[in-house]
Amino acid sequence: MDHSNINTIKDFQVADHFIRYVQIDTQSDSSSATFPSTSKQLNLSRLLVEELLAIGIEDAQLDKNGYVYATIPSNTEKKVPVICFCSHVDTSPDCSGKDVKPIIHTNYQGQDLILPDDSSVVIRFSEHRDLGEQIGNDIITASGTTLLGADDKAGVAEIMEAARLLINNPDIKHGDIKILFTPDEEIGRGVDFVNLEHLGAQYAYTMDGEKAGTIEDETFSANAAKITIHGVSVHPGFAKNKMQSAIKIAAKIIESLPQDRLSPESTSGKQGFLHPTNVNGTVEKATIDFIVRDHVTANLQQHESELDQLVKEIIAKYPGCTYTLESKEQYRNMKEILDQFPEIMEIGLEAIERAGMKAEKRSIRGGTDGSRLSFMGLPCPNVFAGGHAFHGKMEWVSRQDMEKAVKTILHIAALWEEKS
Numbered sequence: 001m002d003h004s005n006i007n008t009i010k011d012f013q014v015a016d017h018f019i020r021y022v023q024i025d026t027q028s029d030s031s032s033a034t035f036p037s038t039s040k041q042l043n044l045s046r047l048l049v050e051e052l053l054a055i056g057i058e059d060a061q062l063d064k065n066g067y068v069y070a071t072i073p074s075n076t077e078k079k080v081p082v083i084c085f086c087s088h089v090d091t092s093p094d095c096s097g098k099d100v101k102p103i104i105h106t107n108y109q110g111q112d113l114i115l116p117d118d119s120s121v122v123i124r125f126s127e128h129r130d131l132g133e134q135i136g137n138d139i140i141t142a143s144g145t146t147l148l149g150a151d152d153k154a155g156v157a158e159i160m161e162a163a164r165l166l167i168n169n170p171d172i173k174h175g176d177i178k179i180l181f182t183p184d185e186e187i188g189r190g191v192d193f194v195n196l197e198h199l200g201a202q203y204a205y206t207m208d209g210e211k212a213g214t215i216e217d218e219t220f221s222a223n224a225a226k227i228t229i230h231g232v233s234v235h236p237g238f239a240k241n242k243m244q245s246a247i248k249i250a251a252k253i254i255e256s257l258p259q260d261r262l263s264p265e266s267t268s269g270k271q272g273f274l275h276p277t278n279v280n281g282t283v284e285k286a287t288i289d290f291i292v293r294d295h296v297t298a299n300l301q302q303h304e305s306e307l308d309q310l311v312k313e314i315i316a317k318y319p320g321c322t323y324t325l326e327s328k329e330q331y332r333n334m335k336e337i338l339d340q341f342p343e344i345m346e347i348g349l350e351a352i353e354r355a356g357m358k359a360e361k362r363s364i365r366g367g368t369d370g371s372r373l374s375f376m377g378l379p380c381p382n383v384f385a386g387g388h389a390f391h392g393k394m395e396w397v398s399r400q401d402m403e404k405a406v407k408t409i410l411h412i413a414a415l416w417e418e419k420s
Helices: 014-022 041-054 129-133 150-168 246-256 297-315 342-354 369-375 399-418
Strands: 068-072 083-088 103-105 139-141 177-182 203-209 214-218 221-230 273-281 285-294 322-331 360-363 382-384 396-398
Touching: 014 041, 014 139, 014 150, 014 399, 041 068, 041 150, 041 177, 068 150, 083 150, 083 369, 083 399, 150 177, 150 203, 150 396, 150 399, 203 214, 203 342, 203 369, 203 399, 214 342, 221 246, 221 297, 246 273, 246 285, 246 297, 273 297, 285 297, 297 322, 322 369, 342 399, 382 399, 396 399
Parallel strands: 083 177, 083 203, 203 382, 214 360
Antiparallel strands: 068 177, 103 139, 139 396, 214 382, 221 285, 221 322, 273 285
16 A cells, blocks of 8 residues: 555544543543552553554553553564654543543534533634634534543544554555553653653654644743742731731732733743742742743743742842742753754654645644653654644544544654655
8 A cells, every 4th residue: 555545545433432532531630649640541541452452463561650552563674763653641630531421513514512511611613713624524522511532532542543554454564663652641740651661662753733734843841940938927916017928928929920921821932931830828838839931941041030030029028038949840842852853853744745734843832742752762743633622621623633643643654664
């Protein structure tokens, strides 16, 4: 089967996989100290291993940390780099993923989608501009009380369907193809315990992007920062001119943050930000957690220095108080690594074009497992999975876009063999 014949495949089962997977609750939990953070993620991972074994992938396995590993063996005599396709099984803690009821809206004609279990949840054509490219397609949503789980069960379903098609179509020539499914991506721990030596891949592609035709080679660089304020606690009945409340100081710090820049609400594109995500405190001690983001890694230190100066000026007004600012690296812009291996993106872009789409290279105002994998030695851009409006009740994906993603995976696999 040549590349043109990949595009003639009709018997896609990707939507069936997807419908099955989204009904399994796999929400991760950032407050958990275990790994994976929730045991229910393993319910999907175990099913994936069973399905991989059932289609003839003999080494499919679930390890003690919740990672699924599998290999589609090479069917060519050429020496081809080992490629991995990766997606995460967990869904976001931001919205319930329990008892998801997927609905297929067939032959979509541009209407607003009123979700039946909560009629106040409406996916409006005017607000979701990408619906304009879905006329005639089959749109899959949840029912209005949960997220859908297209982030990233669409990616999981696409890799599973591509694996089935590769096994059933040996005339699609390819090298060894590795499959990796991870837990806890949504809470930033997705590759904490991945065994890259066991995986044995040279390059990878996460299937975790959004709009069909897009591939992302650039993410934010990310730090986590924590301000700890030590106040002066005195009995409130005797506090005049003595008490210096750490809670109130924390409130002043937050109120003094830039509002017309350096915040998620006022930035776009490649502009970075400082964003308070959590506040805890008593009169004696308060903490503020921040995420610090920028596409230019060096700018993170500038943003943190500006935060430090702001806090220093406020604390100076409270002579009995002290503070500390701690910063921890979370992930780095994967473009710094991917630019060293241009062939990865070149093949990704060509595969999208061969699958019948106009390829679009994008940057992400966020991160993926691919960010950390790239810096761990596995260069890994992010390919579209087709989902939209992630992490909320209005999440949607089209069957046709998932099928395009499957074709893209097949073309990537075939292109690496063709060019070797």
